[in-house]
Amino acid sequence: MKKAVLINDTTYDYHHGCEAVVSGIKSSLLVRGVEVIASCPVGVHYKKMNNIEKAIQQSDLIVVNGEGTIHHGREKAKWLLEVSAYAKKYNTPSVLINATYQDNPAEFDKLLNDFDLVYVRESESYDYLKQRGIEAGFAPDLTMLLSQTISLPEYQSRNGIGITDSPKVQEGMWNFQMAMKHGWTFLPVLRSYRAEGEKSATEVLRHLKHLFTNIGWINKENGVSEESYLRARNRFLCYTVSEYLKKVSGLQILLASRFHSLCFAIVTETPFLATSGNSYKVEGLLRDVGLSSRICELSDFDDIADYNAYSFSDEEKIKIKEYKKSSLIKINNMFDKLVGLTG
Template identity: 30%
Template sequence: MGILLMNDTDEESSHFGCMRVMRSIREALGQRGYGSLPSLLVGTDWKNNAHEKAKIDAAQVLVINGEGTLHHGKRKGLWLLEAGERVRKNGGKVALINALWQQNPKEWAGLASRFDLIYCRDSRSASELSNQSGIDVAWLGDLSMFQSLNIPSQNRKGVTVSCSVNRDVEKRLANFATSTGSSYVPVTPQLKHVSVHTRGLKRTLRKAYVRYIEKRFLAKHPGTRLLKNDIDYLNELCQRELLVTGRFHAVCMAILAGTPFVAIKSNSWKIEALLADIGLNPDRIQSEDALNANLLGKDWSFTERELAAIDASLQLWRADGEIMFDRIADLTN
């Protein structure tokens, strides 16, 4: 086996941001002669799965999509690093890319330091991993923004409210959308997703429960619209004056679409780091207590300076991304 992708977050097309990340990785490597790449899905406990372990043992190059997994010492983050160590000991090469890195054990940095290539997805993560490991760590913005978008010229109107990884914040966002007459459009095609790792009767029962929850939610929040894919979501954003969200990838897609946004803090520094790296107004990040009608009374339009900073950042990250993918392809030689 040549290249193996690990932490494939495009699990049954269940998250629009992850769809874009994995499409960017696959298409960029496909352009370099590596198409139809095998992968291990996000959350795969490969140590207890002989089939997935065999994939890792056969890999010449392991490309780990770090995304939002490597923070606060979470168990599934260690699974990724241990897979990389296994490939390395077998004589293979390892690239960790698109990685958040926040408040992880120092021994994790020791594992990562032996990889052949590391790219974080924000400068704060790169700095923390560099300080822990003693090596220089490169970075570029999240790969959901790697592929360019042609923004149609149209009159924008209305507000879209999106979801959050935090259940309580998500409820407040939905209530905010309903109370202000805004559209509630999650960054997922369903309100809840049943993991592919959930099987048998448990999966059947979980799906039935999700349908029940979704029916109740839609009755309570009739302004909710569930879209099919990332293209539909970006088209939605291109029509709006403002996005209010608690999701990192929703912010990334708002930046792509040129849509002003207000973000509620997430479960790591990922949104704060993204805004700082581009040079956007930090006041765009608000607490959940700001979710009231007064929020919509403010002018959240991008300034000329912010628009220029977005354009410059996206151009730089795409150029750096091409270099990164060239370096990954070179690992196979």
């Protein structure tokens, strides 16, 4: 069995999308004979973790999960890119995958050249790198791997409107108030447990705290404060990816202010409208699917009256099915190439 180290393990964000991505990385490597022996949590510099440095020296492959972090010259993004030069010291292949890459300084571009392979998750990033003379591959977000494991027939009965939280607290508060105002299903993408099948005592206590959060005092007319919203949000968490998928797939339409919630809507073929995020990842994804017309402004959510008007057309259904099919091919081809680097 070959060994790999994962940098930027985003399950530490307690997020269903991150759980699906990291689980997809580990399982896709394992089925090809490569085991992830150590991982560096999101937001932590690998040099601050002695076990990671040691594991890098002993591994056959370094996998950096780009997952939406490498844009606008962020310092923590630079940490991820610097891993490639460190890996070269030990002649260990390194790869950057599942990345959005946007508006970065030239020094970031130079760091990319030390990776053996670079893969971005939407064509906006691919085109951006191509314009800068950087060779990269394109494989969609790894949440698309869920298409291999879910069975759509059990999700065919749909009813009502769902609305997500947002990485922007003020936007999340607005969405929550819309859910309370209209009686919609509120679907934050966050979770109590970091990774399914792994429950620490701290996580169990966190889960219990969320279960007993009291939302009865929320005033639907006057809205909520930021503090009360963050407390109330916990009461609506789903505790597994499959539970979240079932709720999304049971909707007539999902109003998505989270990138990975949008991905889940595509996986379950659930009609949606989506707002832009802090990079062009939403625009890039929907351009690739061929559904750019489903991007909207946040204020448009409040104007949803007849959700049947947003059902997918036959043409849109075909585009989604084709995107899902091609995604699996591209992602699996990517992992074949990654593992090929291990010799």
